[in-house]
Amino acid sequence: MNDIITDRSIMSALGRQLTVAVAKQSVAASNLANLDTPNYRTRDVSFDEALNQVLPGGEKLAVTQRGHLTGQPNVASGELEDAEGLPTRRDGNNVQLDRELLHMNRAAGDFTAAQTALSAKFRLVRYAINESK
């Protein structure tokens, strides 16, 4: 019943999409902030890590009684790795302005998409709560 009303799997998937988008946004902002820092290497949120968080499995809450909620593993901050294949400048820095701005905009798009879907979901729940008024 709980699952039907809140559509937990969809909601938590959307929640993770929000978290991953924020992580990507944050990494792109960090890269952009260090546009001129000598020896700074461009960082990236690794895709594998993000995928693993979307796939089932991982730690769940312990259940002592039937009916307890197990919760969803939701740790989507992601591992960071150095981006590869970028040309390095003479000061050892390899941040590309256009690449980071592109990533920021893409992450913003992902975030907006998930937010729109989530608020549509919430609207349905509210609709049900208000007896379809």
Place this chain on the structure above:
Amino acid sequence: MSTLHSAMSASASALTAERSRIEVAVSNMANAESTRGVNGQPYRRRDVVLASNPVESFDDAMGRTGAVGVKVADIVEDKAPFARRYDPAHPDADAEGFVSMPNVDVPEQMVDMLSATRAYQANLTAIGLIKDLISRAMELGK
């Protein structure tokens, strides 16, 4: 944890750092002809040293990677030799009639200022995007 707020702090720290780069470039250009600096010597070109700086020291202590900002680690003087210009009438000319001029290359400062301005704009754009995301997230509660 990387949050939108720490991302914004990272971008804000970059604004501060880029602004001091512009300040230093401007003071270098202003003093391109100053033959008497603070210590009586001709002005020496100054340069900003940037270093990356984790936004949240808690994350750093826990060995986690969060948003990374930037800070001005130091402002150093250029040790390059002064340019010598022949001008016997100048009050600071030496016995041979040469004046030591500051080691400031004005076109180089202009380029540095341009790159700092671009970086500043890029980080402003980033802050705008993050701000949009935050207000988007607020809309979830409506």
